[in-house]
Amino acid sequence: MPQPILYIAITNHGFGHATRMSAIAAEIQRQLPEVLLILVTTAPRWLLAEYIPGDFIHRPRAFDVGVVQSDGITMDKAATLEKLQHIRSQQAATIAAEVNFIRQNRVSLVLADIPPLAVPIAKAAGVPCWMASNFGWDFIYRDWGGEFVEIADWIAECFGQCDRLFRLPLHEPMSAFPVITDVGFPGGSPRYEPEDLRQQLGITAPAEQTVLITFGGLGLQNIPYQTLSQFPDWQFLTFDTPTVALPNLLQVPSRGYRPVDIMPLCGRVISKPGFSTFSEACRLGTPMVSIRREGFAEAAILLDGIQDYVSHQILDPAEFFEGNWQFLHRPLMPPRTHQPVTDGNQEIAAAVINFLQKT
Numbered sequence: 106m107p108q109p110i111l112y113i114a115i116t117n118h119g120f121g122h123a124t125r126m127s128a129i130a131a132e133i134q135r136q137l138p139e140v141l142l143i144l145v146t147t148a149p150r151w152l153l154a155e156y157i158p159g160d161f162i163h164r165p166r167a168f169d170v171g172v173v174q175s176d177g178i179t180m181d182k183a184a185t186l187e188k189l190q191h192i193r194s195q196q197a198a199t200i201a202a203e204v205n206f207i208r209q210n211r212v213s214l215v216l217a218d219i220p221p222l223a224v225p226i227a228k229a230a231g232v233p234c235w236m237a238s239n240f241g242w243d244f245i246y247r248d249w250g251g252e253f254v255e256i257a258d259w260i261a262e263c264f265g266q267c268d269r270l271f272r273l274p275l276h277e278p279m280s281a282f283p284v285i286t287d288v289g290f291p292g293g294s295p296r297y298e299p300e301d302l303r304q305q306l307g308i309t310a311p312a313e314q315t316v317l318i319t320f321g322g323l324g325l326q327n328i329p330y331q332t333l334s335q336f337p338d339w340q341f342l343t344f345d346t347p348t349v350a351l352p353n354l355l356q357v358p359s360r361g362y363r364p365v366d367i368m369p370l371c372g373r374v375i376s377k378p379g380f381s382t383f384s385e386a387c388r389l390g391t392p393m394v395s396i397r398r399e400g401f402a403e404a405a406i407l408l409d410g411i412q413d414y415v416s417h418q419i420l421d422p423a424e425f426f427e428g429n430w431q432f433l434h435r436p437l438m439p440p441r442t443h444q445p446v447t448d449g450n451q452e453i454a455a456a457v458i459n460f461l462q463k464t
Contacts, residue, residue: 118171121381123148127156289447310340
């Protein structure tokens with residue numbers, strides 16, 4: 106039987122898409138050790154390796170832009186449109202180059218999250234394209250109107266040729282996709298025993314007064330760290346570089362530790378609305394505190410959906426950026442329902458492996 110070869114195309118936007126697809130890839134590799142994983146993404150190799158313990162090929166290619174951002178929430182729509190138009194103008198050359206690579210490497214299946222060009226690339230190469238996401242970029246861009254509507258139509262046309270979508274929780278309808286399979290939450294699993302990790306990091310505060318502040322791979326420029334001095338008995342953790350030095354604020358090294366490793370130590374996570382952070386919190390049952398985000402259509406769906414799964418607080422931006430953080434003293438809202446949390450890694454891996462073993 107020839108070696109199964111899986112080509113995984115990941116959208117060129119932040120770190121969340123890369124980490125959740127890497128977690129799925131790791132589960133496929135765990136169950137099917139002989140698989141050759143080809144990860145096609147501009148995300149750094151070290152980030153992928155934090156989630157994938159075995160070997161893989163890293164092919165740095167950008168098939169889309171997502172949204173151009175200066176930090177975790179500040180968007181540049183003009184630069185986004187310019188890059189999208191450039192990618193669209195170059196699509197014939199991009200498709201031709203990737204078709205050649207896929208054929209030369211005898212790829213069996215394309216799995217994507219969720220660059221639209223992955224679909225015509227796979228079609229031209231004669232292999233199926235499966236996708237996994239909770240939203241499509243057509244949904245984001247259409248909401249912006251103007252010249253983005255034509256871009257959204259082009260993306261929806263690409264998605265309409267997708268062979269199968271694994272629709273993740275906290276999703277928009279994703280009506281452009283003809284074949285949809287609903288699955289559970291993907292993401293990483295903690296690698297450390299909580300008490301061991303508390304000792305490694307020197308954390309002595311109780312879990313209910315330990316808080317992770319994370320705004321994704323791009324971080325956030327204006328986190329009001331000085332406010333934390335009002336909570337000397339609390340422990341705050343961040344992967345960003347703080348603008349102030351405080352005895353109760355610890356910068357966690359980004360190599361060797363991931364947000365999902367830190368979550369079990371915490372009574373809550375403060376974050377923007379981001380699917381991958383929300384997904385890992387749901388997998389672990391970690392309470393979420395999130396700020397509202399205007400102008401990004403996915404955010405409202407995420408903020409509504411998270412309330413069904415974990416204890417939570419939803420903040421107006423002013424409470425976070427300008428307030429005295431008294432929300433920390435307010436009780437968290439309990440989940441509205443008792444929705445089951447299933448393992449998206451396992452569900453997608455099972456389907457992919459079943460396909461690869463039959464080809």
